[in-house]
Structure formats: structure tokens, C-alpha cells
Amino acid sequence: MNAYYIKTQCMKIALFLISSLFFSTIAFGQSVSGLRVVGVVTDAANNQPLPFATVAVWQKTAKDSSLAGGTQTDIQGKFTVANLPAGRYSVSLSFVGYQSISQRVTLSASQTETDLGTIAIGADATALNEVKVTGEKASLTMSTEKKVFNVSKNLASIGGTAESLLRNVPSITLDESGSPSLRNIPTAIYINGKPTQLTLAQIPANQIESVEVIANPSARYDASTSGGIVNLVLKKNQNPGYNGTASVGVGTNNRYDATVNLDLRAGKWNLTALYSLNATKNPLTGYVNRVNRTAAGTPTSFFDQNTAINLDNTFQSGRLVADYALNKNNTFSVAGTLVGGVYNTVSNQTYQYRDAAGKPTSSGSRQTIPQNNFTNLGLEFDWKHSFAQKGRELSFMSSFTRNRVSNAADWFTSALDDRGVAVPTYPETDRIDGRIIGSQYIAQLDYVHPVSDSAKWEFGLRTFNFNRDTQYFFNQLGADGKTFNLLQSYSQNADIRETVNAAYALYTRKMARNVSIQAGLRVEQSSLHGLSRFDGSTFGYDYPSKTGQNFFQSFFPSFSATKQLSETTEVSVNLSRKVGRPNFRHVFVGIQANDRQNITIGNPAVRPEFVNTAELSYNYTKGNFQWGSTAYYIYEDHTIKPFTQPSATDPTVLVTTFLNVKADIQTGIDNTLSFGVGKNLTVLANVNPFYAAIQTVTTNSEVLNYNAKLNLTYKFPLGISAQATGTRDRRFPQVQGYRLPIYSADFAIRKSFLQNRASVVFTINDVFNSRKGITIYDQPTAFQTSMSRREIRFYKLTVQFPLGKPDATFKRSSRKLDRPDVDFSNQ
Numbered sequence: 001m002n003a004y005y006i007k008t009q010c011m012k013i014a015l016f017l018i019s020s021l022f023f024s025t026i027a028f029g030q031s032v033s034g035l036r037v038v039g040v041v042t043d044a045a046n047n048q049p050l051p052f053a054t055v056a057v058w059q060k061t062a063k064d065s066s067l068a069g070g071t072q073t074d075i076q077g078k079f080t081v082a083n084l085p086a087g088r089y090s091v092s093l094s095f096v097g098y099q100s101i102s103q104r105v106t107l108s109a110s111q112t113e114t115d116l117g118t119i120a121i122g123a124d125a126t127a128l129n130e131v132k133v134t135g136e137k138a139s140l141t142m143s144t145e146k147k148v149f150n151v152s153k154n155l156a157s158i159g160g161t162a163e164s165l166l167r168n169v170p171s172i173t174l175d176e177s178g179s180p181s182l183r184n185i186p187t188a189i190y191i192n193g194k195p196t197q198l199t200l201a202q203i204p205a206n207q208i209e210s211v212e213v214i215a216n217p218s219a220r221y222d223a224s225t226s227g228g229i230v231n232l233v234l235k236k237n238q239n240p241g242y243n244g245t246a247s248v249g250v251g252t253n254n255r256y257d258a259t260v261n262l263d264l265r266a267g268k269w270n271l272t273a274l275y276s277l278n279a280t281k282n283p284l285t286g287y288v289n290r291v292n293r294t295a296a297g298t299p300t301s302f303f304d305q306n307t308a309i310n311l312d313n314t315f316q317s318g319r320l321v322a323d324y325a326l327n328k329n330n331t332f333s334v335a336g337t338l339v340g341g342v343y344n345t346v347s348n349q350t351y352q353y354r355d356a357a358g359k360p361t362s363s364g365s366r367q368t369i370p371q372n373n374f375t376n377l378g379l380e381f382d383w384k385h386s387f388a389q390k391g392r393e394l395s396f397m398s399s400f401t402r403n404r405v406s407n408a409a410d411w412f413t414s415a416l417d418d419r420g421v422a423v424p425t426y427p428e429t430d431r432i433d434g435r436i437i438g439s440q441y442i443a444q445l446d447y448v449h450p451v452s453d454s455a456k457w458e459f460g461l462r463t464f465n466f467n468r469d470t471q472y473f474f475n476q477l478g479a480d481g482k483t484f485n486l487l488q489s490y491s492q493n494a495d496i497r498e499t500v501n502a503a504y505a506l507y508t509r510k511m512a513r514n515v516s517i518q519a520g521l522r523v524e525q526s527s528l529h530g531l532s533r534f535d536g537s538t539f540g541y542d543y544p545s546k547t548g549q550n551f552f553q554s555f556f557p558s559f560s561a562t563k564q565l566s567e568t569t570e571v572s573v574n575l576s577r578k579v580g581r582p583n584f585r586h587v588f589v590g591i592q593a594n595d596r597q598n599i600t601i602g603n604p605a606v607r608p609e610f611v612n613t614a615e616l617s618y619n620y621t622k623g624n625f626q627w628g629s630t631a632y633y634i635y636e637d638h639t640i641k642p643f644t645q646p647s648a649t650d651p652t653v654l655v656t657t658f659l660n661v662k663a664d665i666q667t668g669i670d671n672t673l674s675f676g677v678g679k680n681l682t683v684l685a686n687v688n689p690f691y692a693a694i695q696t697v698t699t700n701s702e703v704l705n706y707n708a709k710l711n712l713t714y715k716f717p718l719g720i721s722a723q724a725t726g727t728r729d730r731r732f733p734q735v736q737g738y739r740l741p742i743y744s745a746d747f748a749i750r751k752s753f754l755q756n757r758a759s760v761v762f763t764i765n766d767v768f769n770s771r772k773g774i775t776i777y778d779q780p781t782a783f784q785t786s787m788s789r790r791e792i793r794f795y796k797l798t799v800q801f802p803l804g805k806p807d808a809t810f811k812r813s814s815r816k817l818d819r820p821d822v823d824f825s826n827q
Contacts, residue, residue: 035107036082039116049077053095078328140674142628144572144617149211155723155748158761159249159798163200170672170686176773176788185227197403204276206259209235216574219504219520223556226578226611243804251796254281270323282311290784302354315341337378344370370409377402391450398443407434434471441465454510464500496530514564522556539604568622574615582606586658600656609639625675636664641735662695684711701733719752737776744771757802769793
């Protein structure tokens with residue numbers, strides 16, 4: 001009996017036991033010790049749930065009345081007061097600006113739970129005066145578990161995309177392709193806690209409420225989150241009635257956008273609708289300069305290429321969400337998202353070859369004219385069941401997304417010799433056809449079971465399935481000038497299927513002396529299998545394998561311990577093990593670039609990398625001052641890295657593929673500070689000094705450097721505020737070279753109207769036009785400098801205005817609400 005069979009049987013038993021636990025807890029959900037009172041508090045004016053209302057249960061004693069228990073209502077207005085002995089009580093309900101009421105109740109041992117039903121409380125007509133709530137959310141909320149970035153405080157992202165938004169989030173850096181990383185490791189992008197196939201450029205910033213950055217996720221989350229999680233929390237209405245926002249923006253480079261958010265909350269329903277349009281024609285530039293040389297360093301030839309790009313993108317997105325509170329215990333949510341548009345990178349490249357003396361030997365050009373579009377359909381269904389016991393709940397989450405991306409372009413290439421005469425077989429005409437269809441399914445079941453007021457268990461099951469059907473056909477015009485012939489060596493036709501099934505258990509406990517611990521274990525069965533339709537070849541991996549060879553590589557533990565030193569200070573230790581799985585580009589062998597001298601090709605032999613992370617965090621909060629500091633150590637075993645070498649058939653062509661090298665080691669101290677200077681200036685700063693080393697069997701590329709980000713917001717009179725953000729993205733080592741640091745700055749100024757519900761924003765993106773990625777490839781036979789850009793400086797004006805009524809103001813009551821006058825005379 002091999003280890004793989006034992007592993008499979010153990011997982012089946014574990015899943016059976018966890019499933020049995022779920023159903024048994026549902027069936028026996030009322031079996032808790034002591035008696036309890038439950039109910040729902042609503043606003044008498046509109047029948048909407050009233051969250052955070054105070055519930056107090058008072059009992060008559062010989063001389064006075066004593067407080068027997070109390071709580072606050074949750075977001076749905078529900079409350080539970082448990083562990084009450086039998087007897088006669090008065091239940092008091094109060095909320096600022098509302099009338100306080102009390103209700104008598106008698107508890108007996110024959111009835112474990114007494115349900116008071118729905119209790120409506122009205123506004124206090126005897127209030128002495130009216131007070132407007134002027135408090136504001138902080139731009140950043142930090143804890144040892146995560147950082148939460150308030151999007152409304154970021155002026156530069158208004159009317160932009162999630163990509164422009166993340167440039168201003170502490171600890172997050174973006175590479176030249178727009179992909180985010182955290183502490184130099186690519187992050188997982190989630191939307192409302194679920195992975196997405198959308199790119200950051202396809203997500204409107206106006207629909208994002210907050211950004212959660214979880215640097216070292218526990219076993220509750222996917223094991224593939226080695227670079228942490230950036231969770232984009234979308235806006236959802238919390239106010240009764242109809243309201244929303246709309247914005248229109250226009251900028252240089254034919255840039256324009258429009259967004260409409262509409263919300264309707266009535267009775268048990270909460271509906272949210274979004275439409276967004278974002279378009280730009282972005283002129284970009286790039287270059288490649290290479291010196292080919294002998295082993296002794298003597299130049300043998302030169303290659304220079306300049307690229308002019310027009311990034312022509314138009315994205316439209318729509319989202320509709322319906323939340324329904326069936327009763328006080330069950331809430332359902334259904335959401336649909338449709339995103340589509342065109343993305344065309346029109347490029348014109350000119351190139352030249354020179355000999356060792358610098359004399360031109362040949363030259364030419366390549367023009368690429370794409371005709372590409374994409375659609376992304378997403379469907380979601382969620383269910384949450386709350387038990388009478390506080391904190392006990394069962395939830396189900398599911399999503400399906402289908403993404404279709406076209407591959408279509410015409411290439412026109414010319415080549416001239418040193419006399420300016422066309423090289424034989426040139427000019428060359430090529431036509432690209434094909435598409436990529438990606439289908440993703442996710443289903444997750446989570447159960448939280450409090451053991452006591454200070455301890456709880458969490459269990460979960462999850463399945464993830466992703467199917468990518470790729471067709472990329474490179475067709476070259478034949479000598480007859482009419483027929484296109486397929487070049488299979490430059491083409492792709494493959495089906496790739498990835499599956500991850502997981503189960504986890506997590507135990508949390510509050511201990512003596514303000515110490516809390518959390519220990520978890522996640523078990524994942526994962527596989528990736530690909531089939532090339534050209535030759536029938538297959539590739540991929542299984543964890544654990546059928547022979548049980550990598551049995552223990554499917555276990556991912558996590559542990560954290562937090563000590564509350566005072567009301568303002570806490571420290572924690574956080575340990576975890578993660579996995580970085582190869583993506584499509586890593587494993588597929590088709591050519592993935594159109595540069596004449598630099599091509600990329602996958603490697604089917606690449607295997608997952610395993611990441612061990614240790615953190616020591618310190619968090620201090622007092623008033624509007626926050627400081628979070630995390631010392632971290634990250635060890636990536638068999639890390640996946642790009643590796644470049646000259647082509648075997650043409651040494652002047654560099655071929656990049658992917659390999660598992662020995663290790664990637666990083667250690668540093670990530671610091672974030674947020675504070676106010678006077679009444680008008682807010683400072684948000686992040687600095688991350690670090691040491692990084694990439695080790696192969698024979699080499700060690702290392703660097704000591706830092707990332708930094710500074711955000712300054714100043715409030716002027718008359719509703720005017722300005723914000724400036726400066727970023728330094730580090731120099732970072734690669735296996736065969738390094739990337740130079742990137743310096744950039746953004747600026748925005750806003751004028752607010754209608755009590756800050758409407759605004760006009762002027763934005764300057766990349767003030768110094770310096771946001772460009774320059775990579776150095778330095779090897780004995782070649783030295784190459786290449787530059788690419790994602791954006792250039794642009795100017796933009798955005799108008800944002802409200803839809804519907806403004807938020808209601810609260811009224812201050814003169815009545816004391818700390819304790820009611822309880823009359824037991826008739827009991």
C-alpha cells in the first residue's frame with residue numbers, strides 16, 4: 001500500500017468527518033449551555049436593521065436591579081444574550097438618537113431560547129438638538145494581521161483603475177507590466193475574497209471601497225498566496241433607500257472614462273449596480289541595446305532596436321449584485337459581472353546590426369497591427385447561515401468566470417543589407433490567428449464553531465478548477481503572395497487543466513495576559529496537466545504524486561501568536577509555509593514574444609516552488625498616529641526564475657525560458673507610518689529596507705536596497721485638498737543581471753461641493769515622466785540594456801457627483817441611555 005493511496009484515503013476520511021460535523025452542527029444548532037434571549041432590532045421609520053444598538057438584560061435583586069448580560073446588534077440588527085439563569089428580566093434596547101425601550105421577559109428551564117422577534121424603535125422626538133456626524137475614516141488601518149487602505153482618501157485614483165490605485169498603497173509595488181508584488185514577490189489579486197481573471201487595468205477604481213493587504217495569510221487562505229493577498233473590497237450600500245455616485249473624466253492621450261454606481265436598499269433586499277467605461281490611446285516607447293562579445297569581453301557585434309507603441313485600450317464593465325436576508329439567520333447573495341473591450345498594442349520597431357567596429361551591416365523594421373478583444377463573464381452565489389450562538393456560522397461561497405481573449409495581428413517585417421538592398425525572402429508578411437478561453441470554477445464551504453468566549457475552531461473545504469484552451473497560430477505568407485502557411489514551431493495549440501482541492505482546520509484562542517494564538521493546517525491536492533494538440537505530447541505535475549513521492553509537500557501549516565502590550569501596542573509572530581505554482585507562461589513551449597532578437601519560451605519541466613515565511617510584527621496606534629513595522633525572512637526553495645541564453649541556431653538571438661534554481665532569499669523590515677501634522681496635513685509613508693539574494697548551484701546574485709513610498713495630503717480652505725505621492729521602487733537582482741530602480745511621482749487636487757458629496761479632481765500621472773523599467777542582462781557573451789513602459793505622463797480632469805439623498809444625520813438625545821428605569825412592581 002503506497003503513500004499516495006494512504007494519503008487519498010486519509011483525505012476522504014477527513015472530508016467525511018468535516019462534512020459530518022457541518023450537518024451535525026446544523027441539526028443540533030440549539031444545543032448550548034444556559035438560557036438565551038434573541039431578537040432583531042429595526043428602525044421604526046423604514047423597517048431597516050439597526051446595527052450596533054445596545055442590548056442590556058436587567059434582573060431584579062433584593063435592593064436594586066443588576067445587569068445580567070448585554071451585547072450589541074450585528075450588521076443585520078440581530079442580537080443574542082446567552083448564559084442567563086432562569087428568572088424574570090427586563091430587556092433594554094437603546095441607540096443614540098432613538099427612544100430607549102424595555103420589554104419584560106421570563107426565562108424558564110423548559111425553554112432554552114426565548115425569541116423576542118423583531119423590535120422596532122423610533123427616533124427620539126424629545127431630542128434637544130441635531131448634530132452632524134463629521135468623523136472621517138482613516139486613510140489606513142493597520143493591525144498585525146493586515147492593512148486596510150481607504151480608497152476614498154486617494155485622490156489620484158478617482159476615475160482610474162485598480163492599477164493606478166495600487167501605486168499608492170503602502171508596501172505594494174508594480175512592475176513594468178502592471179503586475180503587483182509585495183516584498184518583491186508577486187501577490188494574489190482577489191475581489192471580495194475570490195481570485196479573479198481580470199487584470200488590474202480592467203477593474204475600475206471607482207467601484208472599490210477598500211484594499212486589504214494580507215502579507216502572510218494563514219491556513220484559512222490558499223497555499224498559493226506566497227506573495228500575500230491584495231483583496232479589493234467592492235462598494236456595497238449600507239444606507240436605506242436609493243443613492244449612488246457618478247463620475248466622468250477626460251484626459252490627454254485620448255483618455256476618457258465614466259462610471260455610475262447605483263444602490264437600492266429596501267426591506268430584505270439590497271441591490272447594487274455598476275457600469276464603467278475606460279479608454280485610452282497611450283503612446284509609449286522602448287528600446288534594446290546589446291553588445292555581443294567574446295569570453296574575454298571583446299565586442300564582436302552590436303544590436304540596437306527602438307520601439308514606438310500606441311496602446312489602444314477600451315474597457316467596459318457592468319456588475320449587478322442582489323443581497324437577500326431571508327430571515328435573521330440566512331443571507332443570500334447573487335452577483336453577475338460582465339467585462340469586455342478591445343486591447344491593441346500597435347507597434348513600430350526599427351533595428352540595426354553593427355559589426356565590431358560599429359559599422360552597420362543590416363537594418364530593418366517590423367510593424368505589428370493587432371485586432372484583439374476580450375470578454376469576461378463572472379457569476380457568484382454566496383450563502384451565510386448564523387446560528388443562535390454568537391460567532392457560530394456556516395458559509396458557502398462559489399464563483400464561475402469565463403474569459404475569452406482573441407489572438408489576432410498582422411506583422412510586416414523588412415530587412416536590408418549594408419547597401420540598403422532587401423535581404424532574400426524579405427519583406428515578410430505574417431498573420432496571427434487564435435484565441436484563449438479560460439474557465440474558472442471555485443466553491444468553498446467554511447464553518448466557524450466557538451468553543452468558548454475565548455476559543456474557536458474553523459474548518460473549510462475548497463475546490464478550484466481552471467481550464468485554459470489556447471490557440472495561437474503563426475501563419476507566414478508564401479512566395480506566391482496569396483497563401484499563408486502555418487509555422488507550427490512558432491504556434492501554440494494546447495489544453496491546460498489545473499485543479500486544487502483543499503481542506504483546512506484553524507484553531508484560535510485568547511489566553512491569559514493578553515496573548516492570542518492561532519494554529520492551522522491546510523492540506524492541498526493539486527495538479528496541472530497540459531496537452532499539445534500538435535503532436536499529442538503532455539506535460540504537468542501532481543502533488544502528491546501517484547507514487548507518493550512528494551506526500552508531505554501537500555501540507556501547509558501556519559502559526560501566529562499576538563501579545564497585546566497595552567491599549568495602543570501589540571506584537572506578533574507569524575509563521576507559514578506556501579507554494580508558488582507554475583503558470584501558463586512557465587510551462588508551455590510556444591514562443592511568446594515578437595521581438596526579433598529576444599524571444600520567450602516555456603519549460604514543461606518547471607515544478608512548484610515552496611516558500612517559508614517568518615515575521616515579527618510591531619503595531620502602535622494612538623489617536624491619528626499609526627506605526628506598523630514587520631521584520632521578515634522569506635526563503636523560496638527551488639524558486640522559479642527566467643533564464644536567458646543565446647539560441648543554438650543563431651547566437652545573436654537571446655532565448656528566455658524558466659528554471660527552478662536553488663533559492664530566493666529575502667530579509668527586511670517593512671515600515672508603514674500614518675499620522676497628521678496639525679489639522680490639515682496627513683502623512684502616509686512606507687519604507688522597506690531589505691537584503692535579497694538569488695542562488696543557483698554556481699552563482700549568487702545579491703543586493704542590499706530599499707523601497708519607499710510617501711503620500712502627503714493637505715486640506716485647504718473652501719473644500720480644496722491636494723495630494724502628492726512619491727515612489728522609489730528598488731534595484732532588484734535577477735539570475736543573470738538586475739533591474740534598475742524606478743522613481744516616480746503623482747499629483748492630484750480636488751475641489752469638493754455639496755458637503756463633500758461632489759467634487760472636481762485634476763490629476764497629473766507620473767509628474768516627471770520617469771516611470772520606466774530598465775533591465776540589465778550581463779553575461780560573459782552579451783551585455784544588454786532594455787527599457788519598457790506601462791504609462792507616460794498624462795493630465796486628467798474628473799467630475800464626480802452624487803445620486804440620491806445624502807446620508808442621514810443623527811440626533812443627540814438628552815436622555816441617559818446607560819441604564820433604564822426598570823419597573824418590577826407588576827412581576
